[in-house]
Amino acid sequence: MGGATGSKRVPRAVREQQMLDAGVRAFARSGYQNASMDDIAELAGVSKPLVYLYLNSKEELFTACIRREAAALVTAVRAAVERDAQLWSGLSGFFAHAAEHPEGWTLLHVQARTHGQPYAREVAAMRAEIVEFVTQLIGAAAREHARGAARARTLAGTEVSGLAHALVGAAESLADWAGDGRAGGHSAQEAAATLMNFAWAGLGNLLQGTGWSPDRVG
Amino acid sequence: MGGATGSKRVPRAVREQQMLDAGVRAFARSGYQNASMDDIAELAGVSKPLVYLYLNSKEELFTACIRREAAALVTAVRAAVERDAQLWSGLSGFFAHAAEHPEGWTLLHVQARTHGQPYAREVAAMRAEIVEFVTQLIGAAAREHARGAARARTLAGTEVSGLAHALVGAAESLADWAGDGRAGGHSAQEAAATLMNFAWAGLGNLLQGTGWSPDRVG
Amino acid sequence: MGGATGSKRVPRAVREQQMLDAGVRAFARSGYQNASMDDIAELAGVSKPLVYLYLNSKEELFTACIRREAAALVTAVRAAVERDAQLWSGLSGFFAHAAEHPEGWTLLHVQARTHGQPYAREVAAMRAEIVEFVTQLIGAAAREHARGAARARTLAGTEVSGLAHALVGAAESLADWAGDGRAGGHSAQEAAATLMNFAWAGLGNLLQGTGWSPDRVG
Amino acid sequence: MGGATGSKRVPRAVREQQMLDAGVRAFARSGYQNASMDDIAELAGVSKPLVYLYLNSKEELFTACIRREAAALVTAVRAAVERDAQLWSGLSGFFAHAAEHPEGWTLLHVQARTHGQPYAREVAAMRAEIVEFVTQLIGAAAREHARGAARARTLAGTEVSGLAHALVGAAESLADWAGDGRAGGHSAQEAAATLMNFAWAGLGNLLQGTGWSPDRVG
DNA sequence: TATGAATGAGATTTCATTCAT
DNA sequence: AATGAATGAAATCTCATTCAT
Structure with a gap:
């Protein structure tokens, strides 16, 4: 829902770019604090833990x-x-x-x-x-x-x-x-x-x- | 501790300015989200409920x-x-x-x-x-x-x-x-x-x- | 429900002891990790934030x-x-x-x-x-x-x-x-x-x- | 990376012992809860799914x-x-x-x-x-x-x-x-x-x- | 035999806000 | 005019576990 693609099992490098896309969009729209990791994960079309697995923390993202x-x-x-x-x-x-x-x-x-x-x-x-x-x-x-x-x-x-x-x-x-x-x-x-x-x-x-x-x- | 004055029973108009002083300082230094109402109340030298009594909410403040x-x-x-x-x-x-x-x-x-x-x-x-x-x-x-x-x-x-x-x-x-x-x-x-x-x-x-x-x- | 007393507005020192009682019981029964702060708060008959306000963190508790x-x-x-x-x-x-x-x-x-x-x-x-x-x-x-x-x-x-x-x-x-x-x-x-x-x-x-x-x- | 051997295609019995070695060490050092399955898999030099394939769950391990x-x-x-x-x-x-x-x-x-x-x-x-x-x-x-x-x-x-x-x-x-x-x-x-x-x-x-x-x- | 990709569920912690005095 | 006591709601983050290959 609102996620980027519906595709599953995407290689890491690609997913990371999708996550950065989502991050840029969410942070730009709502600001650092108001953009929640849930929002970003949903925008990227993945689950939250995957975002953490790849980008480690909200700050690093x-x-x-x-x-x-x-x-x-x-x-x-x-x-x-x-x-x-x-x-x-x-x-x-x-x-x-x-x-x-x-x-x-x-x-x-x-x-x-x-x-x-x-x-x-x-x-x-x-x-x-x-x-x-x-x-x-x-x-x-x-x-x-x-x-x-x-x-x-x-x-x-x-x-x-x-x-x-x-x-x-x-x-x-x-x-x-x-x-x-x-x-x-x-x-x-x-x-x-x-x-x-x-x-x-x-x-x-x-x-x-x-x-x-x-x-x-x- | 660190509060503006130690004086009690200050008229409302004065207290409000103290709170605004505290707010401006805290918001400028830490940003809206990172400045907590606790910080601001302490900086203003009053208790939190008083801040709410006078300024109603963080947004209004x-x-x-x-x-x-x-x-x-x-x-x-x-x-x-x-x-x-x-x-x-x-x-x-x-x-x-x-x-x-x-x-x-x-x-x-x-x-x-x-x-x-x-x-x-x-x-x-x-x-x-x-x-x-x-x-x-x-x-x-x-x-x-x-x-x-x-x-x-x-x-x-x-x-x-x-x-x-x-x-x-x-x-x-x-x-x-x-x-x-x-x-x-x-x-x-x-x-x-x-x-x-x-x-x-x-x-x-x-x-x-x-x-x-x-x-x-x- | 299951909380210690039903009494409200208890002075801090008393509440802290109640929290320690709850902590001892919960930790002894379930171990450090399995005892959740939710459990402890409920056992103490207070809300979780109050536990944090008084005892700062699970480790300190x-x-x-x-x-x-x-x-x-x-x-x-x-x-x-x-x-x-x-x-x-x-x-x-x-x-x-x-x-x-x-x-x-x-x-x-x-x-x-x-x-x-x-x-x-x-x-x-x-x-x-x-x-x-x-x-x-x-x-x-x-x-x-x-x-x-x-x-x-x-x-x-x-x-x-x-x-x-x-x-x-x-x-x-x-x-x-x-x-x-x-x-x-x-x-x-x-x-x-x-x-x-x-x-x-x-x-x-x-x-x-x-x-x-x-x-x-x- | 710190794993036991680097060798591939090891018979099951041997792999299981390597995993138990890793488990004993990790559990002894960090305790049950703090030792994560990731740690143990890395210590054993295998991937996590393999640990699950052989030992089914953390409890069983x-x-x-x-x-x-x-x-x-x-x-x-x-x-x-x-x-x-x-x-x-x-x-x-x-x-x-x-x-x-x-x-x-x-x-x-x-x-x-x-x-x-x-x-x-x-x-x-x-x-x-x-x-x-x-x-x-x-x-x-x-x-x-x-x-x-x-x-x-x-x-x-x-x-x-x-x-x-x-x-x-x-x-x-x-x-x-x-x-x-x-x-x-x-x-x-x-x-x-x-x-x-x-x-x-x-x-x-x-x-x-x-x-x-x-x-x-x- | 073996693994990179992915997630559901739940943990700790924080904060704006209110109640009773 | 002023405050100590208390909480609902939501945030970040972790972990055991599974899927697809």
């Missing part, structure tokens, strides 16, 4: 879910970046993956951060990896900008870091927004474009020293 | 905590905005409040979203209110921009909405970043300035239609 | 039961010994207590030794205390003997120790035997007398060096 | 273990007795076997008594058999004694039974004592000698009616 989703997201972003090393590609890959795996994205963005150290650390590591990508891409974008500009200053480390964090935060918020129905069906591409618009101009401003400053009105 | 903290944040942002109706002031006020009330901020940003409908709605309402501020401020900034620019197009509703979400997300991410030790002690002011830099330029670009577009490299 | 019964037994033996410092009194006190508290005795002798370190140690400590009593009493009896005998050698430390262990073991076995129906209703007094008969003569033999030795037939 | 060890002990004692029909030989044989098979001895002495009817009966039967030996041997010793004494009364049935129980209990206690390191390495022979000393003299006293009685001091 949660960790395994987070790890799988984090790895998938990082892989998606990395692949996008490796195609052409553009900020646009990275953002686009990120939004596309988040849109295609809304439960995985919710698990990482909403659920995993809520629960103590072990999980939050896992997600923080993934986020750091993505921030690192973005930082590199901002560097590349800065060089691109500089080529087409008369004079350009060099960005300080914390400037780039702050920028990267702002960008990732904006991306996360937009991913949520796009994931909701509330955005009126805006696509991953549009979200990426909106953000690029923002980032590109902000970057240019920053490089040319024409940026906004507190004593300016606005 | 949580809601009351969120409402209080959300109101405080909105009030802070509103006050900042009302001083001079500038985007900068709003952002600055937001960062300052988040920095001064880390537990309240954690409660709103990290914990409240995790839990199903009743609470999430509360937070969504607050977020919507802030997005609304930002939307208005963006409108004001757009007019400001337009005054100094040759030609400026009018922004579409979803554009503004997307921008506002990106901005709020970036702000939240920066608030976390600044809240950590990892930013090397960056202040609320600096975070606000970084973000303004970003937003201001992006906004200009958008208004002038000179923004980045996917077929451009970068 | 078991420990508390063992400790109480061990203390009671030691106290009984000590009191008997202190009345007149005779081996007879000690044995008699021991048998009387074991006969009057068969469940406590079973708990200590049969159940507690079966389960790992923490409990076995508790019982071993109690047994050591009793062996110590017996050792002292053997010393006294030896002096008594010596006064009425022509020549008497001094006992070696390990001889006394071995004797004490044998005596305690014999007493334990007899306590079980007397506790069963199988002894045909033999009383504690008779068991004590039988054992004294044994011990007294054995002691005399040993002191006079007329004891049995392997190369003798028999 | 336990019973088989007890039976094998009890038979071994009884056989050892019987052999010793049959050599020369002396109490000394029986005790000596008993101690020697217990010392050489500590896990079997633990199983019989400590674990088997704990668990309800089915097992306890098994052990009780063995104990009864040994008590019976001892009773016969005491009879023989009594005749021996009588031959060298002026006048000797006849022992009542319960007297002999009590004696036998005391003796067996003392023997068990001494077996534990000698089995520990605490006895300072006392051997089976010494334990047997200590006990014989005790028994021999007690017996003589009893036969001659010169034993200790409650109104005597001591």
Whole structure:
């Protein structure tokens, strides 16, 4: 009932993936505490003891879910970046993956951060990896900008870091927004474009020293 | 033991605030589910039945905590905005409040979203209110921009909405970043300035239609 | 139903004793693992959570039961010994207590030794205390003997120790035997007398060096 | 993995012994309940279903273990007795076997008594058999004694039974004592000698009616 | 002869919540 | 205004046992 397949006697590796699927879905929907092992077992179409036999405990199951989703997201972003090393590609890959795996994205963005150290650390590591990508891409974008500009200053480390964090935060918020129905069906591409618009101009401003400053009105 | 005061026979209004203090702290630290009513009662320095007498249930207590903290944040942002109706002031006020009330901020940003409908709605309402501020401020900034620019197009509703979400997300991410030790002690002011830099330029670009577009490299 | 009293709202100290009573009975009858916390709670006439509230866990409950019964037994033996410092009194006190508290005795002798370190140690400590009593009493009896005998050698430390262990073991076995129906209703007094008969003569033999030795037939 | 052999296709009789070995070890170490069928299967180097195929259930496995060890002990004692029909030989044989098979001895002495009817009966039967030996041997010793004494009364049935129980209990206690390191390495022979000393003299006293009685001091 | 896959039943433990004072 | 005593309901986890090959 509600179970994945009706098939019996499935090899372990396959069952484990089914269980992780169920875990991701249940945790994303109900949160760590509210998703019971009974729910997850039923969703996976197996009995509870089998879940314990393969994944040992609720905590380990949660960790395994987070790890799988984090790895998938990082892989998606990395692949996008490796195609052409553009900020646009990275953002686009990120939004596309988040849109295609809304439960995985919710698990990482909403659920995993809520629960103590072990999980939050896992997600923080993934986020750091993505921030690192973005930082590199901002560097590349800065060089691109500089080529087409008369004079350009060099960005300080914390400037780039702050920028990267702002960008990732904006991306996360937009991913949520796009994931909701509330955005009126805006696509991953549009979200990426909106953000690029923002980032590109902000970057240019920053490089040319024409940026906004507190004593300016606005 | 560890309770707030040791004093007895405290008027209801005061006791309630003590309980909310305890609730905010406990929920922010441990999350909704892991914070037990026992913990909260002990933290508040009263017995559990009294908590129930005044706040009825864990859900209501949580809601009351969120409402209080959300109101405080909105009030802070509103006050900042009302001083001079500038985007900068709003952002600055937001960062300052988040920095001064880390537990309240954690409660709103990290914990409240995790839990199903009743609470999430509360937070969504607050977020919507802030997005609304930002939307208005963006409108004001757009007019400001337009005054100094040759030609400026009018922004579409979803554009503004997307921008506002990106901005709020970036702000939240920066608030976390600044809240950590990892930013090397960056202040609320600096975070606000970084973000303004970003937003201001992006906004200009958008208004002038000179923004980045996917077929451009970068 | 089957619960101790029907009384409600009993002070904690009293309830705790009722719980220990129930624990001793249940553990003695069914063993540690087979006695469920449900059984114990029902036997004590309270709900399970109350048992946990007061005694924390099954292990702690078991420990508390063992400790109480061990203390009671030691106290009984000590009191008997202190009345007149005779081996007879000690044995008699021991048998009387074991006969009057068969469940406590079973708990200590049969159940507690079966389960790992923490409990076995508790019982071993109690047994050591009793062996110590017996050792002292053997010393006294030896002096008594010596006064009425022509020549008497001094006992070696390990001889006394071995004797004490044998005596305690014999007493334990007899306590079980007397506790069963199988002894045909033999009383504690008779068991004590039988054992004294044994011990007294054995002691005399040993002191006079007329004891049995392997190369003798028999 | 820690299993006995790695060899496949072993004849049933051999496999069964391997399983009993594993069972005895596991039950002696952890007790009936704590030793899981998984543990035992792993220890035996086979899969769980095979254990069930050969031994049907945990209860039957336990019973088989007890039976094998009890038979071994009884056989050892019987052999010793049959050599020369002396109490000394029986005790000596008993101690020697217990010392050489500590896990079997633990199983019989400590674990088997704990668990309800089915097992306890098994052990009780063995104990009864040994008590019976001892009773016969005491009879023989009594005749021996009588031959060298002026006048000797006849022992009542319960007297002999009590004696036998005391003796067996003392023997068990001494077996534990000698089995520990605490006895300072006392051997089976010494334990047997200590006990014989005790028994021999007690017996003589009893036969001659010169034993200790409650109104005597001591 | 032998095993990987799977489960029903039941154990301990926790927690929000109420009663009686 | 305030609390010690008490519980219903549900969660995680374990284990003896069987199925299908």
